[in-house]
Amino acid sequence: MSVLEKLKPQFHPAFPRLASGKYVHFFLVRHSQSFPVFQTDGVLNTARTQAGLDSEDEKSGQSISRLVMFKRKQVTPERLAGRELLRSLGLTSAVEGEGGFCEYNSQKACKKCPDCILYGFGIGDKGSERSKVYSDSAFSLSPYETSHRSFTFNAPSENGTMSEKGEMRSAINNLDHVLPEVTFPSVETLRDPTFEGFIYVLGNLLRTRRYGGQESRTGTMTNHIVGIAFCDGEIFSNLYFTQAIYDVLQAKGETRVPIGNLQREAAMVAENCLKQEPVRSTIIVEAELGGLLEEVIGVYQDEANLRAIMTTLYQQTQTYSEAYGALFPEKKKEEKKKAKQGSSS
Amino acid sequence: MILYLCHLTLHDNVFFASREMGTLYETEKYLHNWALSYALFESTYIPRPYRLEGAIAQRPGYLEPDNEQNLLHLNQQGIYVFPAQPLQWSYQVITFNVSQAFYHQKSRQSGGEGGDLNYPISYGRAKELAVGSKYRTYTIAPAKTPIPRWIRLGKWAAKIRVETTLIPESGIQQASGEYISEHPLNPIDLPQATQLLLYNRIVMPPASLVSQAKLSGDYWEISKPDEWTELPGWSGLKDLPQTICLPRGVAYGANNLVATP
Numbered sequence: 333m334s335v336l337e338k339l340k341p342q343f344h345p346a347f348p349r350l351a352s353g354k355y356v357h358f359f360l361v362r363h364s365q366s367f368p369v370f371q372t373d374g375v376l377n378t379a380r381t382q383a384g385l386d387s388e389d390e391k392s393g394q395s396i397s398r399l400v401m402f403k404r405k406q407v408t409p410e411r412l413a414g415r416e417l418l419r420s421l422g423l424t425s426a427v428e429g430e431g432g433f434c435e436y437n438s439q440k441a442c443k444k445c446p447d448c449i450l451y452g453f454g455i456g457d458k459g460s461e462r463s464k465v466y467s468d469s470a471f472s473l474s475p476y477e478t479s480h481r482s483f484t485f486n487a488p489s490e491n492g493t494m495s496e497k498g499e500m501r502s503a504i505n506n507l508d509h510v511l512p513e514v515t516f517p518s519v520e521t522l523r524d525p526t527f528e529g530f531i532y533v534l535g536n537l538l539r540t541r542r543y544g545g546q547e548s549r550t551g552t553m554t555n556h557i558v559g560i561a562f563c564d565g566e567i568f569s570n571l572y573f574t575q576a577i578y579d580v581l582q583a584k585g586e587t588r589v590p591i592g593n594l595q596r597e598a599a600m601v602a603e604n605c606l607k608q609e610p611v612r613s614t615i616i617v618e619a620e621l622g623g624l625l626e627e628v629i630g631v632y633q634d635e636a637n638l639r640a641i642m643t644t645l646y647q648q649t650q651t652y653s654e655a656y657g658a659l660f661p662e663k664k665k666e667e668k669k670k671a672k673q674g675s676s677s
Numbered sequence: 678m679i680l681y682l683c684h685l686t687l688h689d690n691v692f693f694a695s696r697e698m699g700t701l702y703e704t705e706k707y708l709h710n711w712a713l714s715y716a717l718f719e720s721t722y723i724p725r726p727y728r729l730e731g732a733i734a735q736r737p738g739y740l741e742p743d744n745e746q747n748l749l750h751l752n753q754q755g756i757y758v759f760p761a762q763p764l765q766w767s768y769q770v771i772t773f774n775v776s777q778a779f780y781h782q783k784s785r786q787s788g789g790e791g792g793d794l795n796y797p798i799s800y801g802r803a804k805e806l807a808v809g810s811k812y813r814t815y816t817i818a819p820a821k822t823p824i825p826r827w828i829r830l831g832k833w834a835a836k837i838r839v840e841t842t843l844i845p846e847s848g849i850q851q852a853s854g855e856y857i858s859e860h861p862l863n864p865i866d867l868p869q870a871t872q873l874l875l876y877n878r879i880v881m882p883p884a885s886l887v888s889q890a891k892l893s894g895d896y897w898e899i900s901k902p903d904e905w906t907e908l909p910g911w912s913g914l915k916d917l918p919q920t921i922c923l924p925r926g927v928a929y930g931a932n933n934l935v936a937t938p
Contacts, residue, residue: 351725372772379769379808403689403833404773459730466829468836469689469808524727566827569688569836571808610826657728 335616335624336527342562342614343527347449347652351462354524357567358537359559359602362401362470362516363591367483367509368544368551370401376508377402378476379469381571384579391582398574399472399479401516401543406467409543410536411451412436417535418445421639423646444653446532446645450525459657464523465533468570470516473577473594474587479514482506509550513591517574517598519567528645534560534628556591558599559621565611576601678897679820680844682917685761685812689835690769690805695881700801704768705881707888708761708812708830710863711739714748714929716828717758717816717839723750739883740865740930748929756822757927760861760886761814769807774800805833813916815860815923816841844917845910850898856922858896861888865933868926870894895925 344354370377377400384392415436418424424432424445434442441453443461452463472479487503489496494504522533537555544551561567568576580597581587589597599617606613616624631637685708693712695705719725724745738744751757816824824841855874864873865884871894876887900920905911 347727349726349728351720351727353720373770377771381808402771454734457731457735459728460734462725462727462729463834464727466834565825566829566836568827569838571688571836572838653728656726657730 334627335620336627339562339616339624340527343525343530345526346648347526347529348524349656352524353564355563355565355567356522356525356530357561357563358520358522358534358557359561359573359598360518360520360537361556361558361591361595361598362406362518362543363554363556364510364512364514364516365552365554366512366550367481368553369507369509370399370405370544371508372402376476376480376510379471381471382575383475384582385572385575386579389579392575392579397476399476399510399514399516401470401472403467403469405544406470406518406520407451407465410540411447413540414451414532414536415447417539418447418642418646421642423642443657444650446529446642446649449649449652450522450529450533461657464525464529466521466523468519470518470570471574472510473515473517473574473581479511480508481511482508510544515591515594516570517577518570519573521566526645526648528641528648531628531631531641532645535632538625538629539632556595557621557625558595559602559615559617560624561602561606561613561615563606563609563611563613565609567609567611567613568605573598573602573605576605678846678849679818680849680897680899680923681816681818681824682842682844682914683758683761683814683816683824684840684842684916685814686838686840687806687808687810687812687835688838690771690807690833691810691831691835691837692803692805692833693831693881694803701804702801703804704806704831705879706763706766706806707861707879707881707886708763708814709881709883709886710758710760710814710866711748711883711929712830713761713814713828714751714756714758715746716830716837717825718751718756719746721823722754722756723748737883740933752928752930754822755817755819757817757866757929759815759923759927760863761812762859762861762888764811764813766810766812767807768804770802770804772800772802817927842913843910844899844914845908847908848899848901848905848911850900851895851925852898852922853895855891855893856896856898857889857891858922858924859889859918860921860923861886862890862924862927863887866927866929866931867892867924868894868928868931871924871926892924897923897925899923 378397379400380395381398383394383396386392419426424434434445439455441448441455449461450464452461454460484506486494488494489501494501542551543553577598580601603615603617606615693704694702696703739748741747742749826839828837828839830837863884863886871892874891874893876890879886879888901917902908
């Protein structure tokens with residue numbers, strides 16, 4: 333039996349109205365491949381944190397600055413990647429008036445597509461959907477000082493020079509960038525999913541390749557999934573996960589390790605930390621995880637299969653929306669109208 | 678009475694719009710007990726619907742029985758969470774924006790020209806409580822109530838670590854009369870017989886809190902025994918203050934519910 337088949341009973345058959353205790357936690361190591369920029373106020377986002385978990389230990393207890401990848405800088409590109417997929421399959425549309433029209437972050441959210449239902453929306457008194465995907469700000473494993481560099485960038489004129497007709501152009505500036513191979517250990521949580529919803533969110537994690545500002549030029553990152561846990565509650569934070577990995581690496585006397593080794597260490601740390609949490613859990617790591625990811629990647633490579641799964645997901649979110657959501661009062665009104673017409677004619 | 682000492686550590690920035698000044702949104706350093714109650718017991722004791730529609734999406738009904746997500750569920754269970762006192766805190770000011778999928782859409786003030794939106798403009802600066810801030814609070818709950826180790830709090834659903842320790846009953850005494858509570862309190866949740874004599878007001882929505890209050894009424898006096906380090910059950914309570922007084926008979930909306938039949 334395939335890993336996915338085996339996991340199916342863990343999911344809801346339909347999206348529930350009330351939140352329940354079903355949590356899927358994805359353990360990932362976000363790894364920069366080029367020079368991403370995570371800033372909100374002209375400088376890279378940083379935070380002062382304890383290096384590891386043990387405040388008594390000299391190395392672990394020291395306070396260091398870490399780069400921060402705010403939660404919305406993680407979820408937004410993932411949502412957009414998912415929306416792109418839904419559009420490419422013709423399930424939603426960006427053109428107003430067409431069936432399945434849905435506009436991101438606006439009053440014109442369709443309130444029924446997988447993106448609206450899984451990641452949530454809020455449109456004033458027209459209703460809101462709480463997100464089923466939770467993230468947490470991610471902190472770099474290595475300190476800020478060794479993880480960034482300032483670069484000057486310019487905008488040359490058409491002939492490739494900085495001067496035009498004898499006048500210097502002023503389009504020159506410099507900006508701090510995150511270096512390649514900086515890692516951000518993360519836990520992303522999905523609550524109350526259906527099987528198809530799980531495939532969708534996991535796919536978004538695997539398919540999103542660019543994060544942060546300037547994303548069309550730089551900002552490539554890879555999400556290495558090191559474990560998936562099915563739990564009945566919330567578990568440790570990204571900061572805790574990062575600090576625990578820091579301690580393990582310190583104990584071994586290695587601070588910069590290749591990503592392959594880091595993935596193995598992170599998987600072990602996730603497994604050990606999970607054992608200390610007061611929740612029931614099943615964790616998928618190593619060979620089983622490899623099998624699962626292979627199957628999910630297989631789904632995304634096979635158009636017929638992908639289309640079938642995403643169409644089912646769309647039907648689930650639409651049914652949910654009709655039963656509990658924004659479409660519910662409209663439908664009722666229509667029925668009333670029909671009943672009225674029926675009685676008057 | 679079963680009383681727990683709860684220690685909270687922020688693992689992400691916590692943001693609430695306690696005060697709004699133009700485009701600056703500031704978070705109060707105290708954590709409101711109603712917010713903590715939802716964070717700790719939502720989906721175990723308080724139903725948490727995913728979809729909110731119409732008026733209820735706009736106006737919270739903390740103490741209204743008609744509202745599905747009210748705090749009265751916790752009164753029935755005998756659970757009460759006090760507001761949290763900051764022990765160590767810092768702030769971080771962060772600019773946020775809500776960019777549109779079409780790259781850029783000019784943000785509009787609510788109610789402004791062409792503004793039929795009733796949510797605020799789509800950018801601003803948030804003064805958030807920073808990672809690493811530490812809080813202390815107390816929770817009354819029956820035995821075996823599951824108190825989670827991790828909760829999510831605030832507008833951005835920030836992760837917070839909760840460390841809970843039971844306070845041995847031998848350290849809790851009943852008393853009546855005038856007393857000073859060093860711990861912040863929510864005046865709406867005080868029993869009607871308790872009177873607030875003197876206090877500092879902590880102005881924050883949805884209901885302002887009071888701190889360093891002098892009250893009169895029934896209370897619990899919690900004190901550490903002199904040789905507490907050697908007594909069983911006390912070893913984990915290093916951070917408990919030597920003496921602390923908390924009002925007796927607190928419940929969500931206790932002051933209001935008696936007044937309205």
